[in-house]
Amino acid sequence: MPDPEKIRILIVDDIADTRENLAKLIGFEPDLEIAGMASGGQMAIDLAKRERPNVILMDINMPDMDGITATEIIANTVPESPIIMMSIQGEQDYLRRSMLAGAREFLVKPISTDELVNAIRHVHELEKVKRARYTQPAPVQSAGGGGTVMSLLSREKGKIISFFSPKGGVGRTTIATNLAVALHQATGKPVVLVDGSLPFGDVAVILNMSPKAKTIADLVGSFDNADAEVLETVLVSHSTGIKVLLAPPTPEAAELITGANMKHVLEVLRESYAYVIVDTWPSFLEVVLTMLDVADVIITLMTLEITSLKNVRVFMEITEKLGYDEKVQLVANRNDSSGGIKPSDVEASLGRKIPHTIVSDGRTLVLAVNRGVPFVISHRDSQVSKDIFTLAARLSGDEEQAANAAPAKPAQKQGLRLFGGAR
Ligand SMILES: Nc1ncnc2c1ncn2[C@@H]1O[C@H](COP(=O)(O)OP(=O)(O)OP(=O)(O)O)[C@@H](O)[C@H]1O
Ligand SMILES: [Mg+2]
Structure with missing residues (x-):
């Protein structure tokens, strides 16, 4: 026996x-x-x-x-x-x-x-x-459905959604920007996009904003006194209806901004905005970790390539140690130009669900960038826009019905160790 x-x-x-x-x-x-x-x-x-x-x-x-x-x-x-x-x-x-x-x-x-x-x-x-x-049966109320008190709370305080990827160039800025616009369109609620990719912010370029616009660097020296009113003076209104807090104009200026500064800014913004969408950059510097600490949801973007997968696996081990695990949601971007790795394969090797996918559509993206308009507006009917609106529906407070139709939320705690030596 x-x-x-x-x-x-x-x-x-x-x-x-x-x-x-x-x-x-x-x-x-x-x-x-x-x-x-x-x-x-x-x-x-x-x-x-x-x-x-x-x-x-x-x-x-x-x-x-x-x-x-x-x-x-x-x-x-x-x-x-x-x-x-x-x-x-x-x-x-x-x-x-x-x-x-x-x-x-x-x-x-x-x-x-x-x-x-x-x-x-x-x-x-x-x-x-x-x-x-x-x-285990799915937890009935995990998706923000914790009754009246929860929904009241979520109405009072905005949701901070930080975008992270352990590897650069996977589409973080593109997806964060379009998601911010889609959330505003779908919910009609106030949305602010924070370019927390401090040394290399690209949001201004993607949204076609003036190089003379105010940025977060204008707050250096006065972060401690920056209340909602002061913050409004450095936010830039975009034609899509969202507000944007741009990254500093130079990497040197970015170095003056600390984790505590970022935490303060995001906490103040969530008092007035229903959604605070934060772009970051692939680094584990204190200031980046702070943007992940305060987040309610960390959207971890990946592409279905072996290098991206390896980095995500290592990141998953780190998220566990940092206690972020529950709030991390994986998004597979460029979902069909991946050189043959399927989301289900990746799920098996990471031991966790990839609840969201976004198709690859370089053509639409280029056309949209050339027009200087986010693709969720200029090409609303394209599949890539539909995928962003689906993501927005699942992340937004009104998503009870959407959540029922959506695939399961990430259920797994641990990432599996795939590469023997890379612990
Ligand atoms: N779903 C998609 N389909 C096709 N192309 C995409 C898609 N998502 C992003 N891209 C393209 O990938 C490139 C990188 O995107 P982006 O700059 O948003 O990535 P990033 O992760 O923010 O990069 P960085 O690390 O440099 O900040 C861009 O040329 C963008 O147009
Ligand atoms: Mg970027």
């Missing part, structure tokens, strides 16, 4: 010595036990179906059926058995193919005992959390 307290492991490797060595290492650990050993891909599939192991260690290069093919089949037929890939090559291509096949972790041989047992425990732990989360 298998011991239910132990993590049961299936070892798959065509070399008998390797199987024996791995089995020996595992044998020393009181919480681990061997569920079976297979010398090839087909045998691995048969044993996985029969034994339902808690974790599978899978070699890549095997003569009959290779480990990646076997992984693909097992991930579909025995999804409760997470797979750790083992390979002598740590090449990007293996890594990428393993991830796409459904592997959860990638170890490069020679593998130390610590690496091995840590990876096994980690993958097993996350699978347990994942299953507990997926099988």
